[in-house]
Amino acid sequence: MKEAATLTPPLTPPSESKELKSDVPIDIDIPDNYVSWTIKNQKERPPIGWNNWWKELNYLSLTILTVTPAIAIWGALHVPLMWQTAVFSVFYYFFTGLVGITAGYHRLWAHRAYNASKPLQYFLAFAGSGAVEGSIKWWARGHRAHHRYTDTPLDPYNAHEGFWWSHVGWMLVKPRRKPGVADVSDLSKNEVVRWQHRWYRTLILFCGFILPTLVCYFGWGDALGGFVYAGAARLCFVHHSTFCVNSLAHWLGDTPFDDKHTPRDHMITAFCTIGEGYHNFHHQFPMDYRNAIKWYQYDPTKWFIWVCHKLGLASHLKKFPDNEVAKGQLTMQLKRLREKQENLTWAPDSNDLPVVSWESFQEQSLKRPLVVIAGFIHDVGSFMDEHPGGRHLIVKMIGKDATTAFFGGVYDHSNAAHNLLSMMRVGVLHGGIQHGLDDKRVPPAQRLRVARYTELASPYASSTACSDGEGMLG
Numbered sequence: 001m002k003e004a005a006t007l008t009p010p011l012t013p014p015s016e017s018k019e020l021k022s023d024v025p026i027d028i029d030i031p032d033n034y035v036s037w038t039i040k041n042q043k044e045r046p047p048i049g050w051n052n053w054w055k056e057l058n059y060l061s062l063t064i065l066t067v068t069p070a071i072a073i074w075g076a077l078h079v080p081l082m083w084q085t086a087v088f089s090v091f092y093y094f095f096t097g098l099v100g101i102t103a104g105y106h107r108l109w110a111h112r113a114y115n116a117s118k119p120l121q122y123f124l125a126f127a128g129s130g131a132v133e134g135s136i137k138w139w140a141r142g143h144r145a146h147h148r149y150t151d152t153p154l155d156p157y158n159a160h161e162g163f164w165w166s167h168v169g170w171m172l173v174k175p176r177r178k179p180g181v182a183d184v185s186d187l188s189k190n191e192v193v194r195w196q197h198r199w200y201r202t203l204i205l206f207c208g209f210i211l212p213t214l215v216c217y218f219g220w221g222d223a224l225g226g227f228v229y230a231g232a233a234r235l236c237f238v239h240h241s242t243f244c245v246n247s248l249a250h251w252l253g254d255t256p257f258d259d260k261h262t263p264r265d266h267m268i269t270a271f272c273t274i275g276e277g278y279h280n281f282h283h284q285f286p287m288d289y290r291n292a293i294k295w296y297q298y299d300p301t302k303w304f305i306w307v308c309h310k311l312g313l314a315s316h317l318k319k320f321p322d323n324e325v326a327k328g329q330l331t332m333q334l335k336r337l338r339e340k341q342e343n344l345t346w347a348p349d350s351n352d353l354p355v356v357s358w359e360s361f362q363e364q365s366l367k368r369p370l371v372v373i374a375g376f377i378h379d380v381g382s383f384m385d386e387h388p389g390g391r392h393l394i395v396k397m398i399g400k401d402a403t404t405a406f407f408g409g410v411y412d413h414s415n416a417a418h419n420l421l422s423m424m425r426v427g428v429l430h431g432g433i434q435h436g437l438d439d440k441r442v443p444p445a446q447r448l449r450v451a452r453y454t455e456l457a458s459p460y461a462s463s464t465a466c467s468d469g470e471g472m473l474g
């Protein structure tokens, strides 16, 4: 750790066991160039091919993730499903998936989104064990790396490696490289987390399979159904529900808060993951106890935490300030508007048009239908026959200044007409634009624009400030 302080990246990140035992934050001396250095220099496991695949498999995960669905499929074909078992299986799915994983593992331990009382913590840890997804400490450590190094090789379920890799592939083989460093010293000190880590194997057997079997046996005499449906089938659903947070939530939906990385928001993901579907929000505001911020969005985990709070079992529910959340949303909305703005064709700017004297304008208007409006010379040839008021009203203005007539003298034209007129600009009348015409020379569609901060640096960067510029030069 000492070398790290001198900005020399650690040759090999500290070992997992040391990391799990230490009370000192593991990243206390992390060098500034940690990510780039580690990606470049850390050794990866060799690519998986025909000559080595059996050496690269993670047999424990592979067994759990294949035997469980095999039992469920066998059971579905051979074991009759009692309605009590069906109801209990759904209940137990939410108990282990929601109480255990989303409220416990994810929002409490991985993100510290709220504080939970000791009894609630034991309850959550117990429920989470039934989801058979590794201990809290292991899970939260990987998840913190996922948030810290999203979409990089240091993210254990890097979405850039593909949907199936982030869904399940990363667990079926040995990790190709060690996840990026993430501190879990808070969890190392936590009595409940330590308890669960110590008794993890016993707990997964009991909560994952024995308990649901016992409940169905003593409740309504359906031990085999309990094992197959509330145990194995339910576990399959819980597994893939959680896995969808790493795959589906990084693949399906939109990015209302930030589009720098892959996380996305989608209602379908929310239903598949017990409320973890607003993942774009979550990656922006990971310490918020909510995943969905609108009342109608599906986030039962948030409701559960809120109820625990009302019961006095949870406190300090963290919420990101609405003002900051709104800034993220506005940024993305402006970005989309900017794209739309850039895809439209706009009227030529006065700087891009030739400056024409009144005499020259008069002379040229004998050859083509030119009209002056608000200091701009317009060629109205293509529009004369389409003018709703009739061709004659335009013809009589050729070679003249029709500003007053256009802006209400004869007829107060619509914003659309004004926008369309600006597209017919062919020149600027010499002598500048008369005072009082500022709002008339900027078409309505260009009065409010989405501009980058660099474009706002000088008031003269915008064409709308042209008359001021001329005033200064004059």
Ligand SMILES: [Zn+2]
Pocket (backbone or CB within 6 Å): 146, 245, 246, 249, 250, 263, 279, 283
């Ligand atoms: Zn994610």
Ligand SMILES: [Zn+2]
Pocket (backbone or CB within 6 Å): 106, 110, 111, 143, 147, 282, 286
């Ligand atoms: Zn998270």
